[in-house]
Amino acid sequence: MVESTTRDDRPADLRRVLVVAGWVAAGFVGVGTVLGELPDGTARVVVVTLTVVGLGLWLVSLSPRVTDQRILFACLVAAGLIGAVIDRLNPHGPAYILSFMTVAGIGLRLGRRPAIVAGAVVIAALAWAEGSTSSNPTGAALNVAIGAGFLLVAAAFAGANRDANDRAQEMLRLEAETRRAREESAVLAERGRIARELHDVLAHTLSGLAVQLEGARLLAEHTHADPRLVEQVSNAQGLARSGMAGAKRAVATLRGEALPGPEQIPELVEHARLATGAAVTYRVDGEPGALAPELGLPLYRAAQEALANVAKHASGALTEVIVTWTPAHVTVEVTDHGGTPTGLPSGGFGLTGLAERAALAGGHLEAGPHADGWRVCLTMPRAKPEVPR
16 A cells, blocks of 8 residues: 555656756756856846746746646747847856756647647757857757757657656546445445345334234233233333334445434433333433444444343343443443343344444443343444554
8 A cells, every 4th residue: 555655656756856956957047147157238137137037937837836738838938039049148158058948848848749849949049049159050059959859859758658657547546436436336236235125024024023012912901911911012012113113224224324323322212111111211421522423333233232132131120321422432331230030042142243343443342240230331432543554
């Protein structure tokens, strides 16, 4: 991962190096012109003024904010022509470097056709300036033209390579986004299939079970059965309804709807009261705040699993549900006191799966007996743990 990031940053690093080099070259030309030998009279003022204007145009062309090809074309050609004029007026100064700088900028920043036109104009002007002040005009003009031409071609190749790299990086980015979209689509399709299965099988089964239990309760009351049997059937009916509500929430979660979190725990408490008829208290300590869905869901599941276990294994137990908010963590604690053991077998997987889910999100689950009952306590961080690269 680190290697990929470094490779992706290379084009940006190269651009920064080129910009710094351009500024250094501009500074060299400016200082060399001021400290070097200047012509006398009006020509001195003209040379200094043109140097300032030419360097200003060159620095404008270096700015990454300037991307309009017409503006770049005008700035680079004007700076190159100004460099040629200064070279003609002050042959002993470093102004010719400005023309070579603009030739490199033309190859790097302009498209192929504009670069050919702009490069030809600047190279021709520079060759004229060098030839007109040399004792061997033809040889001087050819030498400058050949050198500047090679520089233009090399810069154009470098620019083409940079653009190809940018296009390759963009294609890789688009490919990664497409692959991620396909994976998300596949996950959503699978979740939709599971949601349909849950709705068609589990929800319908629990709905039918609730109806059957309601009939059994009415029959027990009509036949004057043992009141304890009526109470047990009513409790079972409440659990079936609670299971239907949980199945609906699971279907909603699989279909991409909002995940339940600590804010839905009061609903669980109310369902537990209605289902078992036992006393279930609820308290919040600290200041509640925002919590990522993947951190809030384990807290909700912990309360759900603990309340279900109380109803299953400790009939009539007094249950306390406490949600504690601290600056760094959120804790949900479910403790039951007393109650009558039902003797029902334990599946043994609910708390195990919950502990594994919490550990993946940076949480910690504690579960075990205490003085007169059972205690389940889950602590989750309020912020997602950083994943080391």
